[in-house]
Amino acid sequence: MPELRVGARQLQVASQSNLLDALLAGGVAVPYSCRAGSCHACLVRCVAGEPLDRLPEALASDKRAEGWRLACQCQVVGDLDVEPFDPQRDGIAAQVVGLDWPSPQVLRLRLQPARALRYQAGQHLVLWIADNIARPYSLASLPSEDPWLEFHLDCRLPGAFCDAARRLQLGDGLRLGELRGGALHYDADWQARPLWLLAAGTGLAPLYGVLREALRQDHQGAIRLLHVAHEPTEHYLASELRALAAQHANLQVELVTAAQLPAALAELRLVSRQTLALLCGHPETVDGFARRLYMAGLPRSQMFADVFLTRT
Template identity: 70%
Template sequence: MPELRVGERHWSVAPGSNLLDALNQNGVAVPYSCRAGSCHACLVQCVQGVPSDNRPDALSAEQRQQGWRLACQCQVVEDLQVHTFDPQVDGRPAEVVAVDWLSASVLRLRLTTERPLRYSAGQHLVLWAGNVARPYSLASLPEEDRFLEFHLDCRQPGAFSDAARQLKIGDPIRLGELRGGALHYDPDWHTRPLWLLAAGTGLAPLFGVLREALRQDHQGAIRVIHLAHEASEHYLAKPLQAMADGRSNLSVEFWTPAGLPQALAQLRLVSRQTLALVCGAPDSVDAFARRLYLAGLPRNQLLADVFVPRG
């Protein structure tokens, strides 16, 4: 049986054991969220030995060369020595500069770092509060904001959101891996119709993408749709409407589940050149995507980022 070693601890595991489970079940606390290889919260470094990896494409060649792997996607097939991500050593320090509620369930968190973080609209970042880590999309824009902004969905209890509720200005926090998802703005889209469809806090990265498009003076029509579980949870309605009031090519719409079937049925493309960026929970992303495909949107013109529930 292969042996798994972490620091001074070592124990035997069954061949083919999932690395994340083998660590957590033996008292080595490795955080995780999606278990699908998307969130990168379970990052570990293999110091000796190589696991079988279901998602070799999930990390960069440089990260893999350094031994980093996503524990949820790996199986132990030989003796393996692992270094778990230590936010105090491996993470980047940050400080809370603002924490406030945008709605009854959406908490806005703003952080600053000593050294500027290089990122783009649409990317997400792993945040560490103590030993709890979760990935969150960036809602800020590096060219315009001096802080990193995140929108936390606090409708349901969770280890990170519970810890975030207690944060105060000046509190330290650690940053993990920065990751680029499917969402971004490409200057080559300058004249094409752009649809941004979000559910819940899936609006956060698309708010950054929208601001980047406007910063680059996007000339095509921009349509923003936000689906919230109730009208009071359209937490960026005022800033979005203020943007639209001053721009003839920008429209915003606010949907709720009660009107969703009718709204989806009326969704029509005005151009086959339309690009659609979609973000939110799996069911909402699927509903948006299905309707867009039926409306004639080519599949390669839809970019989606799914907020996978903690598994």
């Protein structure tokens, strides 16, 4: 049986065991969320030995060269010595500079990192609120306009991260983990093309950043943003979106509830084969968006989607 070493711990594990499962079974507190190689909360560094990586493309080549692997995507096939990601050693310090509730269930969190962070609209970042509590969140801020990093936390359901975030105060410290580029972005070559932005819940966060980036670059095509929420009070950026629509004649904003969504999707009509669609939210809603757009005539290659996976 392979030996799995974590610091002073020596664990005997079955060959082909999932690395994350083996670590958790051995009492090693490795945070995780999606188990799909998307959230990157379960980063570990291989000090000696090499696991079988089922999803090597999930990490950038420079991270892999440093020995980092996603525990949820690796199998133990031989003796292995690993170090879990340590937010105090490997992360970036950040301070809470803004806390407010734009809706009853959404916490808007603004952080000031200890050093400047290079990022683009649509990317997401792993936030560490304690040494063993981490979760990825999409950036809603723009590096060219905002002096802080902004995140929108859906706190409808209990969870270790959200429960701890509710207790945050101005001046508190967090640690920042890996910055990742998701499927959502704005390309300057899109400037004349119609742009559809479809978001569910706090899936609006990255699309709000993409929208602002498109407007900052003086996007010339029509932009249609649709936000679906459980209740009208959960359209947490309604005033900001309406203000942008009032300033930009090419921007149309639609705010619908979950009950109104089927009718709103049924009314979508493709006016140009050049249309591009960016979709974000929980998998079921994003799948619904994509199916309706495909039925309306939009090719899959012109859809860009990012889904919020829940912990399994």
